[in-house]
Amino acid sequence: MKTPTIGLLTLLFLVSFSCRQSTTPDPTTVAATKGEYLQAVIEIPAGTNHKIEYNYASKQFLNDQLEGKDRVINFLPYPGNYGFIPSTLMDKERGGDGDALDVLVLSESVPTGTIMEVIPIGALMLRDRQEIDTKIIAIPADPQQQVIKAEDFMTFALRYDAARRIIEDWFQNYKGAEGVEIVRWEDEQYAIQEVEKWKKE
Incomplete structure (x- = not known):
């Protein structure tokens, strides 16, 4: 009786796994925005x-990779889900860092490869190796995934100032001696303008 049970469980796992794999969109085909x-x-x-x-x-x-080994940040773990806004590219010719626009989503941990709809609540501007590096700060659009109740920068700054300072301190210190300079915070409208600015043609 054990063999058929194990076989059935294995089959169910493989079907489930293949379904998950096939429904995960290729990030290069995902738009920067979806609806609002x-x-x-x-x-x-x-x-x-x-x-x-x-x-x-x-x-x-x-x-x-760093010197042939997995790169691990020698500091506290990431304080949010970190990734990028798809279909964006911060062109070096226009003052960008050559990568997609970065985003930090404030929510419980989600798996690598997750594509989620988010609401921007601000932007943190850093200077890293003499380049301006903008981090979009966002919350999930799904209320069930939200851990803070702030849909704009003013609410975020007033109600969650300690969280804002933790994010600032984390980015300023996670690279250790290299150091990252905090330039300034901007609001959600600025964050949206940054996405529009760096959208791929």
Whole structure:
């Protein structure tokens, strides 16, 4: 009796796994916006230190390498789900860093590869190696996934100032001695303008 049961469970797992794999969109085909919301592709789940990035050549999410080893942030784990706004590119010719626009989604941890609709509540502007690096700060559009109740920067700054300062401190210190300079915070309208500015043609 055990063999058929194991066989059935294995079959169910394989069917379930293949369904999940086939329904996951290719991040390169996902639009920056969907209806009234932005879309975010999550590379690094909240609560991990592994520097995971989407590899456009292999179309896989891979741990970034440093001297032949997985790159792990030598600091506190990421305070939110970190990734990028798809279909954006911060052109170096226009003052960008050559990557997609970064996003930090404040919610419980979600798996790498998750594509979620989000509401921007602000933008944190950093100076990293003499380049301006903008981080969109967002919450999930789905109320069931929200851990804070702030849909604009003013509410975020007033009700969750401690959270805002934690995010600021984290980005300022996670690279250690390299140091990242905080330039300023901007509101949700600025965040939306940044997405429009860096959308791919």
